[in-house]
Amino acid sequence: MIRAATLVLLTMLVATVGLLIAGAGAASAFPGQNGKIAFVSFQEPELSGIWVINPDGSGLSQLTHDSADDEGPAWSPDGSKIAFYSDRDDANYEIYVMDAEGAALTRLTDDPAFDVQPTWSPDGSRIAFSSDRDGDEEIYVMDANGANVTRLTNDPGLDNGPAWSPDGTKIAFVSGRDGNAEIYGMNADGTGQTNLTNNAASESDAAWSPDGSKIAFDTDRNDPDPDNCIPVRVCNVEIYVMNADGTAPTRLTDSLGIEAEPAWSPDGSQIAFSSFRGLKTIIDIFVMNADGSGQTMLTSDPGFEFQPDWQPLGGPPPSTPTATATAPATATPAVAGTTIPTATAALPTPQPMATRVVVVAALPRAGIGGGAAPEGGVASSWPIAALALGAGAVATVSSAALRRRRGWW
Ligand SMILES: [Ca+2]
Ligand SMILES: [Ca+2]
Ligand SMILES: [Ca+2]
Ligand SMILES: [Ca+2]
Numbered sequence: 001m002i003r004a005a006t007l008v009l010l011t012m013l014v015a016t017v018g019l020l021i022a023g024a025g026a027a028s029a030f031p032g033q034n035g036k037i038a039f040v041s042f043q044e045p046e047l048s049g050i051w052v053i054n055p056d057g058s059g060l061s062q063l064t065h066d067s068a069d070d071e072g073p074a075w076s077p078d079g080s081k082i083a084f085y086s087d088r089d090d091a092n093y094e095i096y097v098m099d100a101e102g103a104a105l106t107r108l109t110d111d112p113a114f115d116v117q118p119t120w121s122p123d124g125s126r127i128a129f130s131s132d133r134d135g136d137e138e139i140y141v142m143d144a145n146g147a148n149v150t151r152l153t154n155d156p157g158l159d160n161g162p163a164w165s166p167d168g169t170k171i172a173f174v175s176g177r178d179g180n181a182e183i184y185g186m187n188a189d190g191t192g193q194t195n196l197t198n199n200a201a202s203e204s205d206a207a208w209s210p211d212g213s214k215i216a217f218d219t220d221r222n223d224p225d226p227d228n229c230i231p232v233r234v235c236n237v238e239i240y241v242m243n244a245d246g247t248a249p250t251r252l253t254d255s256l257g258i259e260a261e262p263a264w265s266p267d268g269s270q271i272a273f274s275s276f277r278g279l280k281t282i283i284d285i286f287v288m289n290a291d292g293s294g295q296t297m298l299t300s301d302p303g304f305e306f307q308p309d310w311q312p313l314g315g316p317p318p319s320t321p322t323a324t325a326t327a328p329a330t331a332t333p334a335v336a337g338t339t340i341p342t343a344t345a346a347l348p349t350p351q352p353m354a355t356r357v358v359v360v361a362a363l364p365r366a367g368i369g370g371g372a373a374p375e376g377g378v379a380s381s382w383p384i385a386a387l388a389l390g391a392g393a394v395a396t397v398s399s400a401a402l403r404r405r406r407g408w409w
Pocket of ligand 1: 092093094109110111112113114115
């Protein structure tokens with residue numbers, strides 16, 4: 001028998017993985033020196049929220065302490081603020097901004113729809129985000145104080161996960177308009193929408209390199225049977241990088257498990273990401289060199305850590321970044337692939353969770369577009385299964401509201 005609290009926990013953990021692999025978005029890297037990595041930790045309520053950590057594993061600090069669901073941290077281009085979304089004031093998520101220490105919280109949206117996934121313009125004057133306020137998910141832009149909301153996309157397919165280019169002229173996003181999730185690009189005024197990927201698999205989580213020349217993303221295209229990995233195993237998700245025009249996609253990770261949510265370092269030498277791999281049963285933040293080498297686990301604790309975003313500091317780096325960057329100097333060396341390194345930092349150990357959970361499947365991906373997916377709808381079932389070790393229970397989540405909330409496909 002599963003206690004109600006366990007079911008809630010399962011639902012939230014499953015939702016976390018759903019988010020991890022589809023549509024966190026908002027990873028825009030702005031050039032500068034490498035500051036802290038912000039991320040979301042999901043664990044005991046008092047420890048859940050937005051945290052920061054230095055890339056060498058020091059300086060771990062919890063920024064938000066609300067019992068609500070705070071997600072999608074996005075550093076402002078000058079590194080002084082973090083935009084994020086939260087259900088702390090209502091159940092439909094709003095976008096907020098706070099300073100780098102977690103103070104000076106300001107709410108930017110107030111709409112009965114889901115308002116999520118903020119991404120800053122490089123001059124800091126505007127924030128793009130995704131919302132279903134007009135019936136299905138679209139990309140919007142507003143002033144950085146929440147005024148002058150303007151819709152940029154208008155397509156019956158799902159459109160979410162915006163990422164503003166470092167030069168300000170483009171916004172990458174995820175769209176299901178052609179039948180499955182692809183990375184799209186458009187001009188910052190919404191014109192010129194075009195797909196940058198064209199693959200039957202799901203592509204998500206576009207992230208610009210700080211020089212604007214490349215876009216990293218995640219995809220399940222290497223899974224041998226991505227339509228049927230649910231609910232029997234973990235779908236294989238990998239991080240790729242391509243030129244900003246969609247050419248030359250190159251695979252950066254290669255492990256049985258999920259590597260997702262890439263976020264570039266401001267000096268362009270590294271990429272932070274979240275991973276659920278090998279024998280690990282939880283999600284942690286990792287860092288790798290921009291060519292995929294030197295994968296190092298940065299967080300290690302009983303919770304789930306995901307949605308990294310790297311703080312830019314002090315403008316462009318003093319010298320031209322090179323391709324020979326190394327992993328964080330004080331981090332424990334790691335072997336790329338499935339070997340799990342010793343943690344370089346540990347969050348405070350919370351009380352043991354009621355149930356140790358392994359999520360064995362994720363990635364709803366079928367039925368997008370083509371008129372099959374009811375927009376803003378309630379009919380589609382996107383089963384996500386979770387196996388709760390100990391309780392021996394399998395929970396299935398098919399809530400359309402949850403799917404929409406998380407940007408699932
Ligand atoms: Ca809202
Ligand atoms: Ca749409
Ligand atoms: Ca695709
Ligand atoms: Ca993988």
